[in-house]
Structure formats: C-alpha cells, structure tokens
Amino acid sequence: MGHRKKISLKATLQSQQFRLKAQQKAAHAVQVAEQKGKRKLQGKLNPSPPTIPFKPTDKILLIGEGNFSFARALLVDAPVELEHLPPSSVTATSYDSEGDCYAKYPDAREIVETLRSRGAEVLFGIDATKLHKYPAFKGRRWDTLVWNFPHAGKGITDQDRNILSNQRLILDFLRCAPHCLMQGPVPLVCRKRPRKNQDDDDDDDYGMAAADISDSDIDTSIPSTATSSGRGTVLITLRNVPPYTAWDVPRLAKNPPKPSKTGETPNPSYKLLRSFVFHRSLWKGYEHRMTKGERAHGQGTTGIGGEDRTWEFYLRD
Numbered sequence: 597m598g599h600r601k602k603i604s605l606k607a608t609l610q611s612q613q614f615r616l617k618a619q620q621k622a623a624h625a626v627q628v629a630e631q632k633g634k635r636k637l638q639g640k641l642n643p644s645p646p647t648i649p650f651k652p653t654d655k656i657l658l659i660g661e662g663n664f665s666f667a668r669a670l671l672v673d674a675p676v677e678l679e680h681l682p683p684s685s686v687t688a689t690s691y692d693s694e695g696d697c698y699a700k701y702p703d704a705r706e707i708v709e710t711l712r713s714r715g716a717e718v719l720f721g722i723d724a725t726k727l728h729k730y731p732a733f734k735g736r737r738w739d740t741l742v743w744n745f746p747h748a749g750k751g752i753t754d755q756d757r758n759i760l761s762n763q764r765l766i767l768d769f770l771r772c773a774p775h776c777l778m779q780g781p782v783p784l785v786c787r788k789r790p791r792k793n794q795d796d797d798d799d800d801d802y803g804m805a806a807a808d809i810s811d812s813d814i815d816t817s818i819p820s821t822a823t824s825s826g827r828g829t830v831l832i833t834l835r836n837v838p839p840y841t842a843w844d845v846p847r848l849a850k851n852p853p854k855p856s857k858t859g860e861t862p863n864p865s866y867k868l869l870r871s872f873v874f875h876r877s878l879w880k881g882y883e884h885r886m887t888k889g890e891r892a893h894g895q896g897t898t899g900i901g902g903e904d905r906t907w908e909f910y911l912r913d
Contacts, residue, residue, distance in 0.1 A: 662885030
C-alpha cells in the first residue's frame with residue numbers, strides 16, 4: 597500500500613509540474629504574441645515593398661496552373677521589375693488535358709491564346725511528380741520552378757489521410773525537381789536588414805510553423821547584398837492556415853523522410869533560402885482556382901485567416 601501511495605504522489609507532483617510548465621509556456625506565448633503584434637503594427641506604418649522573386653533574365657517554369665492567370669500576370673501588366681521578361685522565358689504547365697482545362701476553367705482558353713500569341717510556352721497534361729520523364733523537358737533547366745497552391749485534389753474527407761496525400765505530392769515533386777533546376781553556385785538575395793530585426797511580413801525567414809523552424813533551416817550565410825543568378829530555386833506558395841500548415845512543407849524539403857522501401861532513392865535535401873508574403877494583388881488579373889467541383893470555378897477559399905506565403909528552396913550541396 598505504501599509503495600502505491602509513493603507512486604501516486606510522484607504522479608501528482610509530475611502532473612503539477614506539467615501544469616505549471618504549461619501555464620508558463622502559455623504566458624510566454626501571450627507575451628511573444630503581444631510583442632510581435634507591436635512589431636507588425638510598426639511594420640505596417642512603414643511597410644517594405646512586396647517581394648518579387650523573379651528577375652527579367654530568369655527562365656521560369658510554372659507548375660499546376662489552373663486557368664493560367666498567374667502566367668498571364670507575369671507577362672501582361674507585370675510589375676515594373678519584370679517589364680523586360682521575355683515571354684519565351686516562361687513555360688506554363690497544367691496537370692489537366694487541354695480539353696479538361698477549358699471545361700473546368702472557361703476563361704483559360706482566352707488566357708492561353710494570349711500567352712501563346714506573346715511567345716510563352718504552354719503545356720498540358722504535365723504531372724509535377726514526373727517532370728523528368730517528359731520529352732519536352734529533356735535537357736532543359738530553369739532558374740525557378742513555381743507551384744502556387746499545390747493540392748492533390750483527391751477529395752479525401754479524412755483529414756489525416758488528406759494531409760498525407762498532399763505531403764506525398766510535395767515530396768514527389770521535390771524529388772523530381774532537381775532534373776529541371778539550373779545548376780550553379782548558391783543563389784544570392786538581397787536582405788533589406790539583419791535577420792534578427794526582420795519583424796514585418798515580407799522577407800520573413802520564418803515558415804509555415806514559425807515556432808518549429810530553427811535557425812539552421814535558413815541559410816544565414818547569404819550575403820546582405822547581391823542579386824546574381826545561381827543555382828535554381830523552387831517556390832511553393834500555400835495559405836498559412838490549417839490544414840495547409842499541417843503539411844509542414846519547410847520540414848519536408850529540409851529533412852525528407854527516409855525511404856520506406858529497400859533500394860528506393862532518397863529524397864534530395866533542400867535549404868530554405870527565404871520565405872515571404874505572397875501578395876495576390878501584386879499580380880494583376882491573377883485568380884486562384886481550386887482543383888475540384890464548384891471550387892474550380894472560383895467558389896472555394898484557401899482557408900480563413902492567415903496569409904498566403906511563399907517558401908523558396910534550393911538544393912543542398
């Protein structure tokens with residue numbers, strides 16, 4: 597009996613310690629949130645310009661375009677920084693066949709005609725997880741691979757299975773991306789201010805789960821000035837709210853799971869170059885289209901609250 601009381605007391609003490617730590621953690625979280633709110637307010641009073649992750653000299657491959665409105669935004673009424681981007685430098689792809697694309701997105705036909713008339717390359721029936729297998733891509737490399745709001749589109753209602761399905765999609769895409777990325781030295785970007793003082797939304801290095809990303813996730817060795825071309829990068833944009841946060845894209849890229857089958861090729865490891873707010877309004881005429889049913893016609897949303905955020909990665913040496 598005495599022995600059981602001793603165990604019970606130990607369990608009680610551990611429970612009390614756990615509650616105390618939880619209370620302290622919650623109090624700290626509130627304090628951090630208040631400080632972050634103040635910094636964000638200050639940032640809004642003195643906002644920095646939106647991040648444009650492209651240069652006029654880049655060759656850009658767009659993955660999983662819906663109605664191709666983002667491709668159009670790169671070439672028609674583009675931001676002033678991209679006024680001299682040659683249309684021939686843009687390759688826009690869709691997973692759907694051309695017929696399915698036009699049926700799902702009625703405005704896509706006119707947009708595609710505009711893109712092609714300007715000299716951009718438009719390809720249909722392209723699976724983002726098998727890029728290296730298409731003859732049209734053989735021997736070709738791009739400076740930037742862009743996938744805005746990827747989704748498996750399988751309509752899985754079970755949340756855990758849905759998350760797993762989309763994580764597999766991202767991993768398979770990241771596995772084949774190196775075949776299409778430009779090779780070269782580590783890419784360089786201009787940092788507007790020291791990393792520790794990056795308080796507002798843009799050019800923020802923190803990713804989908806800020807508290808879960810350590811300093812080692814970000815390449816802090818990048819010089820504070822320099823904008824030269826180098827190794828190709830992968831840009832993935834998602835809404836920074838559940839369930840998308842549960843996909844944990846930064847972790848999938850940095851520390852992909854080990855192969856589950858013997859002889860299976862492991863996923864390449866990437867480095868997070870930067871993360872920043874994706875401003876839809878910056879890209880004139882861009883309209884996000886979802887993958888299934890009524891949502892494909894603009895009726896769906898990508899989560900309530902949060903923000904659209906882009907993560908930019910490059911391959912580790």
